[in-house]
Amino acid sequence: MKLAIIGLGNIAQKAYLPVITQxxxxxxxxxxxxxxxxxxxxxxxxxxxxxxDYRALIKAEVDAVMIHSSTASHREIATFFLQQGIPTFVDKPLADNAFDCxxxxxLAAKHQQPLYLGFxxxxxxxxxxYLPALQNxxxxxxxxxxxxxxxxFNQAGDIRSFIFDDFIHPLDSVNLNAKNNLDDVYLTWQFKGQQLARLDVQWQQQNTLLHASMNRVYGMTKERISGSYENCAFEFDSFVSGKCWQDNQESVITLPDWTPMxxxxxxxAMIDDWLGVVExxxxxxxxVERNLATHQLAELICRKILG
Incomplete structure (x- = not known):
């Protein structure tokens, strides 16, 4: 498979190239x-x-492309390759607004090509x-x-970039049913001066309470995930370890030793899934429904805060 990597900045160098090149x-x-x-x-x-120049890649007859450039460039570059009938991967977010998404x-449907997002x-x-609901x-x-x-820590920012470039991770992670509206959504936010500092979005889907939260004036950069079933609860404060409470007992759960970061x-796993989609x-x-819904929900949150 001839695969083009477009944009070789920080995220490509840290997260993608060490995997793809192997x-x-x-x-x-x-x-x-x-x-x-x-x-x-x-x-x-x-x-x-x-x-x-990414346009010159057409002459190389690539089978697929992965776009890791700035959010502002995603629409232009993705449009070009989809119009050429080439499977396209784009780092989240697909764009900084729902309309472009x-x-x-x-366009992807018109040209019958997969448009994959890097969540x-x-x-x-x-x-x-331990939380199979996240994928199934x-x-x-x-x-x-x-x-x-x-x-x-200390990263209050512009509303739209806050939500689309960063908050979209926790938002998508709890958007298990591809919700794309603010019906029955409880939304709270705080500003630091003119910049958005904190955002919480919560709703209930049947019997499941879903909550996405981001505080960008926190004491440190940190991610924490918790989920509960009847008489069983999990909490993770990293990608490699966590705790389980069940039968009135606490246990530590971890990835196997030597699991690559x-x-x-x-x-x-995401890159393997993407290559399978290309095949x-x-x-x-x-x-596709979940990808679109998460961006549509992010757009509505932006508009709500902007008034």
Whole structure:
């Protein structure tokens, strides 16, 4: 498979390249406008096919592309490759507004190509082992509550970038049923000056209470996930360990020793899933529905806060 990586910034270097470059059978092409980065990474990973303009990748007859550039560039680049009939992966968010997301999925449907979004938290192995509802919506009926809390130190920010670039992770992680409206949603927020500092979104889906939370004026950068079933509860304060309370007893749960960090964070399984989607040539309708719904819900939250 000839796979082009477009955008070689921080997230690509930290989370994707260490995994992708170890997968056999991939013929990789690197693309970025930063010549120094292109040279450095081509030497590090021994990649010979290098491009500074993503449009030139068409001549290379790539089988698929992965877009890791800035959010503002996602619509333009994804549009180009979908129109060429090429499977496309985009780091979350797909765009910073729901309208562009909807147009891109309409374009993907028109050209019958998968448009995949990089929500790695859907694939964290420790969470999915003990909270199977996160990946299998048919398993969620017995889930009583799910709270996903993602906090940062001293990073209050612009409303739209706060929600689409960061808060979208906990929001999507609790959006198990692809909710795309604010009906029966309890929404609270706080500002620090003119910047958004905290946001909490909570609703109930049948018997399950769902809560996404982000505080960007917290004491430290930290993520915490908790879920409960009848007489059984779990809490995770990292991607590799947590606690279980059951039968009135507490136990510690962990990933196996020597589990690679990026596997623990879900990137390995997500990339494997993406490559499987490319091979099949299509993305499951329920995944498309959830991808769209999360962005639509984020848009409504933005508008609510902006008044």
């Amino acid at each position: 997968i056999p059978g991939l013929d990789l092409l690197f693309c970025t406008r930063d010549k120094n980065t292109l040279k450095k990474l081509s030497q590090l990973y021994r990649i010979e096919q290098l491009y500074s 909807e147009r891109l999925y309409e 790695n938290r859907r694939f964290i192995p420790l969470y999915n082992q 919506t048919q398993e969620h009926s017995s889930l009583l509550s799910l709270r996903w809390e993602k906090n940062r 990026l596997t623990g964070k879900g990137f390995t 099949k040539g299509k993305l499951a309708p329920l995944v």
